Amino acid sequence: MEPLDEELEESALELPSEPMQLNMGPAHPAMHGTVRIVLELSGETITKADVQIGYLHRGFEKMCERGTWTQCFPYVDRLNYVSPMLNNVGFALAVEKMLGVTVPERCQYYRVALGELARICDHLVCNGAMAMELGAFTPFLYCARAREIIWDIFEEETGARVTHSFGRVGGMARPPTAMFKDMVRSGLPRLLFMVGETEKLLLKNRIFLDRLEGVGRVSKETAFALGWTGPTLRSTGAAYDVRRAHPYLVYDRMEFDVPVGSAGDNYDRFMCRQEEIRQSVRILEQVLDQMPDSGPVNIDDPRIVLPPKEEVYTTIEGTIQHFKIVMEGVKVPAGECYSYTEAGNGELGFYLVSDGSGTPYRVRIRPPCFAAVAGLQQLIEGAMIPDVIPTFGSMNMIGGECDH
Amino acid sequence: MAAKTQSTPWTKPAGKPTAGKVVPRPARTAQVQAYLPEFFKGLGLTMRHFFKNTKEMMLGQKADPVLESLSEGITTIMYPEEKRPYPERFRGVHRLTLRDDGSPRCVACLCCSTACPAQCIHIEPAEYPVGDARRGYERFPGSFVIDELRCVFCGFCVEACPCDAIRMDTGHHPVPYDSRDQFIYKKELLMTFTGRDGERLTENPRHEPGDPSHPGISRDQHH
Ligand code: SF4
Ligand code: SF4
Secondary structure: OOOOOOOHHHHHHOOOOOOOOEEEOOOOOOOOOOOOOOOOEEEEEEEEEEEEOOOOOOOOHHHHHHOOHHHHHHHOOOOOOOHHHHHHHHHHHHHHHHHOOOOOOHHHHHHHHHHHHOOOOHHHHHHEEEEEEEHOOHHHHHHHHHHHHHHHHHHHHHHOOOOOOOOOOOEEEEOOOOOOOHHHHHHHHHHHHHHHHHHHHHHHOOOHHHOOOOOOOHHHHHHHOOOOOOOHOOOOOOOOOOHHHHHOHHHHHHOOOEEEOOOOOOHHHHHHHHHHHHHHHHHHHHHHHHOOOOOOOOOOOOOOOOOOHOOOOOOHHHHHHHHHHHHOOOOOOOOOEEEEEEOOEEEEEEEEOOOOOOOEEEEEEEEHHHHHHHHHHHHHHHOEEEHHHHHHHHHHHOHHHHHH | OOOOOOOOOOOOOOOOOOOOOOOOOOOOOOHHHOOOOHHHHHHHHHHHHHHHHHHHHHOOOOOOOOOOOOOOOOOOOOOOOOOOOOOOOOOOOOOOOOOOOOOEEOOOOOOHHHHOOOEEEEEEEOOOOOOEEEEEEEOOEEEEEEEEEOOOOOOOHHHHHHOOEEOOOOOOOOOOOOOOHHEEEEEHHHOOOOOOOOOOOOOOOOOOOOOOOOOOOOOOOOO
């Protein structure tokens, strides 16, 4: 046996110190959206991070080139699967921009209402999941319960809970149901109550605050340089909201605030989302007051929207119109356009190219969380492993739209 | 309220510059920093929910999860003992509607299979036999197959049908089977499903030759 007091060389006592590689994801509980982050660690500090996306790549853009413009709606549903209605509305607006048509007033209000409900949904999931990943499971359940209220409304309106496929070029698949306003009016107070309970549990919790405050801080300039939009940009103090900067639909008639942060850290991103839920509720209340109870929902153009069913059943003109649209699709004039709306995560853009046929020539999406995830590496380098979780959570990466 | 301007969703006029409403930063009061007081407050909040729910459960005052889904307390639906009725617009399993004489309404126009984004409908049109009143007037589906596993339940087929021959108003979700081929629904099966009201007939008022209610105009008489 070696004598204990043997003189060892200094270097023999040093632990091997090449940086440690750690794979986070793609199937990590906190990596919602299947993303893999390869971390190079020195101790618990991250020296290098490599964010690898693409695990949910489904060739959405290519698939869209196969069918008609209308057949893209089920695909856009599955982009941001937390708020599919915002994608439906965004895509419908993009095609309508190409066609140069405006949907009737009632439909505009309806789209705003459904869109805001989806936005609330998006923020609830993001904040709830972020809290859950930090160990606070109860707030997540409260958020999930609140989201359930919205999903019930969606199911009643569109016929499906998540994949609504409800938008159509030139209108909506169906007019609002008779109980739509009542459902939203009765659901919102309950929803706000649940949001309040969530905040009561989280905002005075020191563990939660310690893990959010000052973590993942980003400056306004960096955020702009990275192309961030939405709550991630607003948390840095830049009050840019597409609904305000370039109002579409009827957002110019709505009174609402754009919540901005001051430090650009995780806490600000969390709070911006919480405040946006309240602002969305405000918008919804105004929409419900202003939305006409009757009137057309679809535009009156037989080349774009399907004729009413009774006409299809009984008249030859209706049948032919119907066949033309179903078989060939809506003919969109040749050209290209970029249309952008404010989705849950920021600016959701669709860049469309048409060759004049009923099939898209090219559909390009500008997903809001793609830019956010691109900046993740900068945010977590130099931080600790536990900081990755809330920082990644507050980016609200949605694999479906990120991997386009 | 802002002035009412005619908004055009595709021109997107530049809006007013926005100031933004600054969200509050966390209040690091002594109470928060001490952790424990707030910890117990939070515990109190969850406990309040817990005891209230337990009490309601024990005393049988539990809110009806379907009718009072917005009330406080547990609104978990104990599926399958309790079921939430599917809404009117719910898109469930497909069905083929029938004519008065029990034959399928479908005329095999292939609109639905064209409109289907998942390409899960397969129809083989067939001609009526010689001598049939409908021969030369319309076709019928020799085989009509829907792969319910591929289907994304978008409802485009229903929208595309010019005859009200296919519907998704059965009010059923697809049943989980243990093998894939059981999800391939054939014409005969699709024809057995009824709507929620138990009705199999269609609302399409058009009467083709061969229907008992057909007024008797044939194509030959027209030309
Ligand atoms: S619901 Fe959609 S996916 Fe399913 S069969 Fe009909 S068109 Fe195809
Ligand atoms: S179900 Fe309707 S759309 Fe499909 S082939 Fe039959 S008639 Fe045509």
